[in-house]
Amino acid sequence: xxxxxxxxxxxxxxxxxxxxxxxxxxxxxxxxxxxxxxxxxxxxxxxxxxxxxxxxxxxxxxxxxxxxxxxxxxxxxxxxxxxxxxxxxxxxxxxxxxxxxxxxxxxxxxxxxxxxxxxxxxxxxxxxxxxxxxxxxxxxxxxxxxxxxxxxxxxxxxxxxxxxxxxxxxxxxxxxxxxxxxxxxxxxxxxxxxxxxxxxxxxxxxxxxxxxxxxxxxxxxxxxxxxxxxxxxxxxxxxxxxxxxxxxxxxxxxxxxxxxxxxxxxxxxxxxxxxxxxxxxxxxxxxxxxxxxxxxxxxxxxxxxxxxxxxxxxxxxxxxxxxxxxxxxxxxxxxxxxxxxxxxxxxxxxxxxxxxxxxxxxxxxxxxxxxxxxxxxxxxxxxxxxxxxxxxxxxxxxxxxxxxxxxxxxxxxxxxxxxxxxxxxxxxxxxxxxxxxxxxxxxxxxxxxxxxxxxxxxxxxxxxxxxxxxxxxxxxxxxxxxxxxxxxxxxxxxxxxxxxxxxxxxxxxxxxxxxxxxxxxxxxxxxxxxxxxxxxxxxxxxxxxxxxxxxxxxxxxxxxxxxxxxxxxxxxxxxxxxxxxxxxxxxxxxxxxxxxxxxxxxxxxxxxxxxxxxxxxxxxxxxxxxxxxxxxxxxxxxxxxxxxxxxxxxxxxxxxxxxxxxxxxxxxxxxxxxxxxxxxxxxxxxxxxxxxxxxxxxxxxxxxxxxxxxxxxxxxxxxxxxxxxxxxxxx
Amino acid sequence: xxxxxxxxxxxxxxxxxxxxxxxxxxxxxxxxxxxxxxxxxxxxxxxxxxxxxxxxxxxxxxxxxxxxxxxxxxxxxxxxxxxxxxxxxxxxxxxxxxxxxxxxxxxxxxxxxxxxxxxxxxxxxxxxxxxxxxxxxxxxxxxxxxxxxxxxxxx
Ligand code: FES
Ligand code: FES
Numbered sequence: 001x002x003x004x005x006x007x008x009x010x011x012x013x014x015x016x017x018x019x020x021x022x023x024x025x026x027x028x029x030x031x032x033x034x035x036x037x038x039x040x041x042x043x044x045x046x047x048x049x050x051x052x053x054x055x056x057x058x059x060x061x062x063x064x065x066x067x068x069x070x071x072x073x074x075x076x077x078x079x080x081x082x083x084x085x086x087x088x089x090x091x092x093x094x095x096x097x098x099x100x101x102x103x104x105x106x107x108x109x110x111x112x113x114x115x116x117x118x119x120x121x122x123x124x125x126x127x128x129x130x131x132x133x134x135x136x137x138x139x140x141x142x143x144x145x146x147x148x149x150x151x152x153x154x155x156x157x158x159x160x161x162x163x164x165x166x167x168x169x170x171x172x173x174x175x176x177x178x179x180x181x182x183x184x185x186x187x188x189x190x191x192x193x194x195x196x197x198x199x200x201x202x203x204x205x206x207x208x209x210x211x212x213x214x215x216x217x218x219x220x221x222x223x224x225x226x227x228x229x230x231x232x233x234x235x236x237x238x239x240x241x242x243x244x245x246x247x248x249x250x251x252x253x254x255x256x257x258x259x260x261x262x263x264x265x266x267x268x269x270x271x272x273x274x275x276x277x278x279x280x281x282x283x284x285x286x287x288x289x290x291x292x293x294x295x296x297x298x299x300x301x302x303x304x305x306x307x308x309x310x311x312x313x314x315x316x317x318x319x320x321x322x323x324x325x326x327x328x329x330x331x332x333x334x335x336x337x338x339x340x341x342x343x344x345x346x347x348x349x350x351x352x353x354x355x356x357x358x359x360x361x362x363x364x365x366x367x368x369x370x371x372x373x374x375x376x377x378x379x380x381x382x383x384x385x386x387x388x389x390x391x392x393x394x395x396x397x398x399x400x401x402x403x404x405x406x407x408x409x410x411x412x413x414x415x416x417x418x419x420x421x422x423x424x425x426x427x428x429x430x431x432x433x434x435x436x437x438x439x440x441x442x443x444x445x446x447x448x449x450x451x452x453x454x455x456x457x458x459x460x461x462x463x464x465x466x467x468x469x470x471x472x473x474x475x476x477x478x479x480x481x482x483x484x485x486x487x488x489x490x491x492x493x494x495x496x497x498x499x500x501x502x503x504x505x506x507x508x509x510x511x512x513x514x515x516x517x518x519x520x521x522x523x524x525x526x527x528x529x530x531x532x533x534x535x536x537x538x539x540x541x542x543x544x545x546x547x548x549x550x551x552x553x554x555x556x557x558x559x560x561x562x563x564x565x566x567x568x569x570x571x572x573x574x575x576x577x578x579x580x581x582x583x584x585x586x587x588x589x590x591x592x593x594x595x596x597x598x599x600x601x602x603x604x605x606x607x608x609x610x611x612x613x614x615x616x617x618x619x620x621x622x623x624x625x626x627x628x629x630x631x632x633x634x635x636x637x638x639x640x641x642x643x644x645x646x647x648x649x650x651x652x653x654x655x656x657x658x659x660x661x662x663x664x665x666x667x668x669x670x671x672x673x674x675x676x677x678x679x680x681x682x683x684x685x686x687x688x689x690x691x692x693x694x695x696x697x698x699x700x701x702x703x704x705x706x707x708x709x710x711x712x713x714x715x716x717x718x719x720x721x722x723x724x725x726x727x728x729x730x731x
Numbered sequence: 732x733x734x735x736x737x738x739x740x741x742x743x744x745x746x747x748x749x750x751x752x753x754x755x756x757x758x759x760x761x762x763x764x765x766x767x768x769x770x771x772x773x774x775x776x777x778x779x780x781x782x783x784x785x786x787x788x789x790x791x792x793x794x795x796x797x798x799x800x801x802x803x804x805x806x807x808x809x810x811x812x813x814x815x816x817x818x819x820x821x822x823x824x825x826x827x828x829x830x831x832x833x834x835x836x837x838x839x840x841x842x843x844x845x846x847x848x849x850x851x852x853x854x855x856x857x858x859x860x861x862x863x864x865x866x867x868x869x870x871x872x873x874x875x876x877x878x879x880x881x882x883x884x885x886x
Contacts, residue, residue, distance in 0.1 A: 349861070
């Protein structure tokens with residue numbers, strides 16, 4: 001065996017003492033490994049914790065605790081803005097840290113829900129985090145007032161400086177924090193009126209940018225700690241298969257190799273001093289798989305399974321009004337079309353990874369997770385220890401998009417490997433290939449739509465039959481409602497604050513024939529809103545053309561009862577001058593939808609050349625997310641969401657052959673790059689009164705807007721994603 | 732034994748000669764700013780400079796780099812993130828998750844070193860790194876900002 005040179009000690013400067021309070025830098029969850037709980041506690045109490053959300057240090061640093069996960073979407077900054085706003089502190093003094101899920105359990109879930117998905121990070125926790133900030137402010141002011149012997153009501157606070165106006169005395173948060181921490185928290189707090197905000201609602205700079213531009217940001221894949229070993233893993237390429245045999249002897253003498261282990265029924269891992277050596281040995285390891293019952297399944301089989309569901313008698317009803325059968329049988333004209341949406345991989349830039357140290361008494365994991373509590377539950381289950389003996393140190397995520405929240409399959413694997421080497425921290429990293437073939441894919445669905453038009457071309461009835469996969473049936477069966485998966489109907493619901501359809505159609509039926517192939521589904525940024533927006537909004541376009549009407553005018557007639565849907569659609573139409581002639585060669589399409597509590601619409605401008613090459617030139621997008629917490633981050637999320645959505649629509653598909661996913665890396669799973677990125681103009685219309693998400697909703701409208709523009713350019717309807725499989729040359 | 736010049740200091744590492752430079756930088760040398768994203772020269776996360784040119788280090792065996800060649804990683808690009816590209820990135824808040832950004836920054840810095848005033852079309856053609864968060868438009872704006880600042884900086 002060769003030896004490696006000692007590692008650079010550079011990363012160690014980012015280890016900071018203390019479980020919670022003594023976070024250095026941005027406090028992004030770097031803790032000395034295996035610090036006994038008592039010591040962590042001591043560190044936590046040595047700096048005044050005003051309440052669970054706010055710690056103020058003598059040097060005026062304000063540490064704001066964040067329970068949700070940062071994965072690039074800006075939640076860390078957004079939540080800190082909310083707390084800081086109510087706290088009335090100096091924004092330039094704000095840092096953040098993650099309390100661990102273990103601490104949350106120990107303190108009676110004081111930080112609430114850790115789950116970060118469904119664009120919920122801010123919209124579901126804004127109220128209690130703001131209250132946390134407001135309560136801390138009240139206590140700090142009270143402490144100062146007590147010290148001066150004056151009523152708290154005579155004091156005011158600005159940027160962390162408390163002033164008693166009458167006497168002109170001032171003090172700072174840092175000076176009174178110790179006294180404030182001893183006070184009884186107020187029972188009721190009044191939150192500021194958003195119109196008085198000075199930090200929230202403003203385009204403040206992100207708190208986490210600097211370490212991302214100098215290379216110092218540590219992600220899960222970068223972790224190191226004394227004695228750490230690395231693991232590479234291969235799971236059976238066919239889901240449902242298992243390990244038949246492997247010949248550990250063949251690789252045990254290879255450089256750096258420490259152990260070859262079977263992981264559960266279906267995977268094998270090599271543990272070595274470095275990842276590269278682990279991977280090299282794993283590639284050389286002879287493994288025989290029992291590929292199980294799915295070994296012959298192909299994409300064509302799955303498509304046939306879904307096609308059967310399009311005609312099936314049994315289906316779950318998601319939205320029903322009037323009698324669509326009667327409307328169809330008495331229609332002047334019936335229009336019919338079938339669309340389909342393939343499996344997509346999340347392809348986070350940072351592949352799945354986790355670091356775990358297991359002993360018979362305690363199991364700790366360092367994991368890039370979207371859901372700290374879910375991760376803790378997975379660690380407890382896989383470690384054979386109770387949750388009170390486990391903890392998870394959340395790492396900043398190199399992308400999440402839904403892959404790192406609902407299922408912690410990768411984390412379980414890492415725990416199982418660590419159990420084979422008690423006391424040794426093991427960092428397991430998936431290769432890109434492993435990540436591509438063991439995703440939790442965007443669910444595959446097809447949708448057949450039948451619509452009734454009367455003599456005047458008015459829409460009198462619509463039947464949308466969705467056939468295909470249910471995410472909940474796979475990842476959260478407990479959230480099903482009488483066997484039905486409500487998520488399937490995202491954006492098509494009759495009403496409600498989350499994902500309601502924006503049209504009033506006299507006779508409407510939306511139903512779902514559940515067909516679950518063996519490829520495992522997961523929440524994928526935008527979730528079912530992505531295909532549903534394509535189905536509904538492309539078909540609306542087809543109907544407008546069948547009725548000989550303008551696609552905008554046709555829609556608006558159906559939107560009288562849906563003013564918020566209508567407002568965003570009108571906003572994008574106005575911005576591009578819908579109805580005016582675009583530049584030569586440019587063609588437009590539009591779409592609208594509601595999901596994750598927000599109303600979104602887009603117009604796409606595209607061209608298609610004589611060779612059939614598509615270019616998306618410009619996207620104008622509008623979103624009404626109620627309150628706009630950080631306009632700059634919303635703008636970044638919208639632009640980013642189009643890259644994700646358009647990657648899927650134009651190029652994305654995971655196909656199945658011999659039971660396994662065929663795409664193994666970015667050469668066979670192309671994604672959008674800068675050369676194809678359109679100009680994005682975003683319009684944010686915060687109409688107030690509600691909190692909608694921003695990380696996901698706009699994804700959904702990019703694809704149908706582009707598809708409708710492609711029709712306008714070529715006369716071709718692309719009904720099966722991705723677009724790359726269709727020849728766009730004019731017939 | 733392989734001898735490498737990384738960020739101005741000479742490092743000797745004991746490693747199999749076919750090990751990709753990326754993993755030597757990350758695992759033997761311990762500089763983790765250079766990222767693994769694909770391992771097949773597709774994504775650019777692993778971009779470093781070798782004698783000033785952008786190289787995808789995942790696909791370069793360490794044995795093909797000589798001791799005389801100067802390797803620069805994101806950690807060595809500048810002192811205190813003062814390179815015009817890094818300054819522009821911070822000013823425009825370019826990163827989202829940030830994972831692709833060291834590679835983006837190294838690719839952009841190499842582009843500007845060769846072509847101080849690239850056109851938008853040149854930037855779009857030259858910067859082929861993948862960003863799954865979708866920061867492309869800000870990357871573009873960042874390069875343009877760095878190009879302007881860089882010019883005045885050079886007087
Ligand atoms: S890791 Fe080298 S190009 Fe992707
Ligand atoms: S910022 Fe996340 S991959 Fe580029």
